[in-house]
Amino acid sequence: MSEEGQLQDYSVDQLAGAVVLVLGAVASLLLVVWQSKCHCKVNLCYLFQCERRPPNEDEMKSLKDQAKKLKEMKKKEDKILKKEKEILDNQSESATPRLVPKTSKDLEAEKKTDEIIDRLV
Numbered sequence: 001m002s003e004e005g006q007l008q009d010y011s012v013d014q015l016a017g018a019v020v021l022v023l024g025a026v027a028s029l030l031l032v033v034w035q036s037k038c039h040c041k042v043n044l045c046y047l048f049q050c051e052r053r054p055p056n057e058d059e060m061k062s063l064k065d066q067a068k069k070l071k072e073m074k075k076k077e078d079k080i081l082k083k084e085k086e087i088l089d090n091q092s093e094s095a096t097p098r099l100v101p102k103t104s105k106d107l108e109a110e111k112k113t114d115e116i117i118d119r120l121v
Contacts, residue, residue: 055063
């Protein structure tokens with residue numbers, strides 16, 4: 001009969017997996033806190049302190065300018081892609097096989113085949 005509260009024997013790889021899961025959860029929580037725009041101060045076991053503050057007005061202006069530039073570039077890219085698609089659609093609709101000029105060897109071979117056909121007929 002097994003006693004209540006006693007853990008089973010676990011292997012080293014199971015322990016490593018549990019440690020990785022716990023560390024991943026803590027790291028993702030810290031990442032969410034760090035990427036938030038609120039004022040926060042992280043003190044990890046008194047080893048180091050990190051502080052995150054929201055951007056000031058100058059930084060906000062530069063961020064807005066960067067966002068405008070990205071939108072303009074996106075619009076230009078969309079226009080270019082649209083024009084390329086129109087050109088490709090027009091080419092595929094009116095595509096005709098490209099004619100290759102005949103060489104002298106091709107002309108001689110054509111004459112010979114014409115002569116052979118004339119003899120047979």
